[in-house]
Amino acid sequence: MKGPVLYLVPSPLGDTRPSGVLPSAHIEMVRTLQYFVVEELRTARRYLSALGMDVRLLEFGVLNEHTSPGELNDLLEPLRNGHSMGLLSEAGLPAVADPGAALVALAHRGGFGVVPLTGPSSLMMALMASGLNGQKFAFQGYLPVKPGLRDKKIRALEKLSAQEQQTQIFIETPYRNESLFRALLACCSASSRLTVAINLTMPDAFICTRTVEEWKGREPDFSIVYRKKPCVFLLLA
Amino acid sequence: MKGPVLYLVPSPLGDTRPSGVLPSAHIEMVRTLQYFVVEELRTARRYLSALGMDVRLLEFGVLNEHTSPGELNDLLEPLRNGHSMGLLSEAGLPAVADPGAALVALAHRGGFGVVPLTGPSSLMMALMASGLNGQKFAFQGYLPVKPGLRDKKIRALEKLSAQEQQTQIFIETPYRNESLFRALLACCSASSRLTVAINLTMPDAFICTRTVEEWKGREPDFSIVYRKKPCVFLLLA
Numbered sequence: 001m002k003g004p005v006l007y008l009v010p011s012p013l014g015d016t017r018p019s020g021v022l023p024s025a026h027i028e029m030v031r032t033l034q035y036f037v038v039e040e041l042r043t044a045r046r047y048l049s050a051l052g053m054d055v056r057l058l059e060f061g062v063l064n065e066h067t068s069p070g071e072l073n074d075l076l077e078p079l080r081n082g083h084s085m086g087l088l089s090e091a092g093l094p095a096v097a098d099p100g101a102a103l104v105a106l107a108h109r110g111g112f113g114v115v116p117l118t119g120p121s122s123l124m125m126a127l128m129a130s131g132l133n134g135q136k137f138a139f140q141g142y143l144p145v146k147p148g149l150r151d152k153k154i155r156a157l158e159k160l161s162a163q164e165q166q167t168q169i170f171i172e173t174p175y176r177n178e179s180l181f182r183a184l185l186a187c188c189s190a191s192s193r194l195t196v197a198i199n200l201t202m203p204d205a206f207i208c209t210r211t212v213e214e215w216k217g218r219e220p221d222f223s224i225v226y227r228k229k230p231c232v233f234l235l236l237a
Numbered sequence: 238m239k240g241p242v243l244y245l246v247p248s249p250l251g252d253t254r255p256s257g258v259l260p261s262a263h264i265e266m267v268r269t270l271q272y273f274v275v276e277e278l279r280t281a282r283r284y285l286s287a288l289g290m291d292v293r294l295l296e297f298g299v300l301n302e303h304t305s306p307g308e309l310n311d312l313l314e315p316l317r318n319g320h321s322m323g324l325l326s327e328a329g330l331p332a333v334a335d336p337g338a339a340l341v342a343l344a345h346r347g348g349f350g351v352v353p354l355t356g357p358s359s360l361m362m363a364l365m366a367s368g369l370n371g372q373k374f375a376f377q378g379y380l381p382v383k384p385g386l387r388d389k390k391i392r393a394l395e396k397l398s399a400q401e402q403q404t405q406i407f408i409e410t411p412y413r414n415e416s417l418f419r420a421l422l423a424c425c426s427a428s429s430r431l432t433v434a435i436n437l438t439m440p441d442a443f444i445c446t447r448t449v450e451e452w453k454g455r456e457p458d459f460s461i462v463y464r465k466k467p468c469v470f471l472l473l474a
Contacts (some may be wrong), residue, residue, distance in 0.1 A: 008366060018260075019261045019356065020260050021260075023259055024260075024261050025254060025257040025278055091363055092366050095364070095366075095367075096361060096365055096371035101369065101372075102368070102373045103368075104350075104365070104366065104367070104374055105368030105369075105446065106368075114368070115444075116362040116363075116444075118257070118258065118353040118357040118362070121361050123361075124333060124358050125353040125355070126353075128245045128330050128332045129351045129353040130332075131339070131340075132338065132342075134330075134332045135338075135376075135378045136333060136374050136376065136377065137375070137401070138376075139372075139375075140373065141372045175421060202261075202276070205352070208345065
C-alpha cells in the first residue's frame, strides 16, 4: 500500500502473552510503528513493551469518550506528516465496541489507507463457541441499566431473535453480570438458548450454552469464581 | 481444561502464510491435534500442511451443508473416545457464516469443552476498518438474489440502520458483487455511508467508506481488478 497507513492493532483480552494475541507477521508489522493512538496509556505501554518495543521511543495520542472532535483531528497529524500509525483499544479489536471508529472515519475522509490486523474478538469468539446461529447475528452493546427498561429490552431482543432467527449478542459492566444473568432467566422463555462466555482466552475461561430452563439451578458463580470477570451474553429464541 | 475439547480453528482468508493467520501459541496447539472436522478436505489439508503438520497422520471428517444430523453426531466420535479435535471452516472463523454451529451445539449438549482460537474474521476486519458504528451492528448474511426482493431488503436494512444506528453487514457470492453494489447505489439515500471491503488480508486489499453520493462515478472495478474477489459490504444510514 502506498502512503502512510492507519493500522488497527488488536490488544489482549485476558491472555497477555503476545504469542497468544497476534500472528507473528503482525507483531513484526506493529514493531515498525512509532506513532500510536490508544485508549489508556498504561495498558498500551505494557502491551507494546511485551511485543518487544522500547516504549520510550514511541509517541502516543489518547482517544477515549472524552476526546473532542478537534482533538480527534490532531490525533491524525502523524499520517499527514507521512508516518504510518497504530490504533489500539483497551481490549480486543479497535473500533468495535469502543470510541475508535470516529478516528477510522476521519482517516477515510483524509484519503489515508486503513489496514485491520488479525487478533482476538471477544464477541466473535463467544459467537463461534456458542453453537448459536452464526449466519445471522446482532451486537446490541450494553442493555439499559434500570431494571424496568432492561427487562423490556430483553423481551424485545428475544422477540426479535425469534422472528429473525438472529443471535443477539450483548455485554454488561462486569459487576452487573449477575443481575443481568438473573434478569435473562426471569424474562426469557424456558426454551430460549442462552450462552454465557466468561474470561475468554484465560485458563479459567467458561463458555456454556443451555436453554433458560436448563440454566436454572446451575448458574455460573458470578459472586466468587467469576466475580467482575468480562462476560459476553448470547441469546437465540 | 479437563477432558477432550473441540477447538475452533480459524483458517486463512486470502493471506495463507501461517504467520499471518494464527498467533504462534495457537499454531502450536493445533499441531497437537490428530482429529479434524473440515468443510473442504483439499483446502484443509493444504492449510494444516502449511502449519507444519504431516497430514497423512491426521483423521478428517467433513461437515458441509449436505451433512445429515446422523452424520453430524458421528463427527464427534473422537471426543467421545477422549480425543480433542479441531473444527475448521473454508475461510475465517468456523461456526460464523458456515454450517459449523450445529457441531458446536452438539458438543455443548454432550458436555464437552469448546475453545475458540484467535484468527481472521472478514466481517470484523471489515467492520473495524469501516469507521462505521462498531458499538451496534448486525450481520445479515446473503441478501435475496432476485432483484425485486433484493432491493426491497436493501431498503428495509437502510431503514433499520437509520432507526437503530446499527451498522448493517452483508456478503454476496463474488460474481454478484458488482450487481449488488449497483443496487446499493440505486436504492440507498445519497447520504448513507457504504463501505466496500475486498480481498482482505491480501496485498491488493481494498477498503473504502464513502457516502452513496460520493461512490457514484468512483465504483470499484469489480469486472477486472476485483473480479470474483470476496467482498464484505457495510451500510450505515
